[in-house]
Amino acid sequence: MEVLISTLKEMVSFIKDWGALIIAGISLLVAIISLFKSSKAQRLQNKVNELELKIKQDELDKITKEKEDAEFACVEARFITVGKGKHRLKVWNSGNATAYHVSARFDGDVGIMIMDQEKQPFEELEARKSYELLLITHNGSASKFRIVTEWTDSSGNQHTKTQMGDFS
Known part of the structure; x- marks a missing residue:
């Protein structure tokens, strides 16, 4: 029994010395x-924060672009045939804002004359509105040509758009 008691005393002494170190080591781990x-x-x-910031920036860019598109005029023109030998140049505003001082012309000498040139520049062309110009063509007219539209936006900025046209 004395052996057991002495062994226990040695263990208690060991635990006192090394127990604190073992617990500190476990705590450190x-x-x-x-x-x-x-x-x-x-x-x-x-x-995650970077992705959220990027998503918010993309949403902000999208909203800004939609706002700009809502305030942007885009004038286009097409050569149309309305009957045998009768042609017109249809000019319209496909944007969402009013275009000012709108004009359309053919790029270079294509052999097509605009008869009612006095309509141009069209002072104010509202969104999704259009006007037509009477044209005269002849056998020497080009079969393909460029149509140039020019306009000014509400800020006073000048815009130009060039499109291809043909006899169809």
């Missing part, structure tokens, strides 16, 4: 693991 997991979670949170 838990703290290191906790720090590693916290760092990993923080990196993940930073990536």
Whole structure:
């Protein structure tokens, strides 16, 4: 029995000396693991924040573009045939804002004359509105040509659009 008691006393002495070190070591290990997991979670949170910021920026860009498109005039023109030997140049505003001082012309000498040139420049062409110009063609007219439209927006900025046209 004395042997058992002396063994227990030695163990208690050992536990007193080394127990605190073992518990401190385990605590240190838990703290290191906790720090590693916290760092990993923080990196993940930073990536999530970057993605959220990018998504918000994309949404803001989209809203800005929609706002600009809502305030943008876009004038286009097409060569149309309305009957045998009768042609017109239809000019319209496909944008969402009013275009000012609108004019259309053919690029270069294509052998097509605009008869009612006095309509141009068309002072104000509202969104989705149009006007037509009478044309005269002859056998020497080009089969393909460029149509140039020019207009001014509400800010006073000058715009030009060039499109291809043909006899169809």
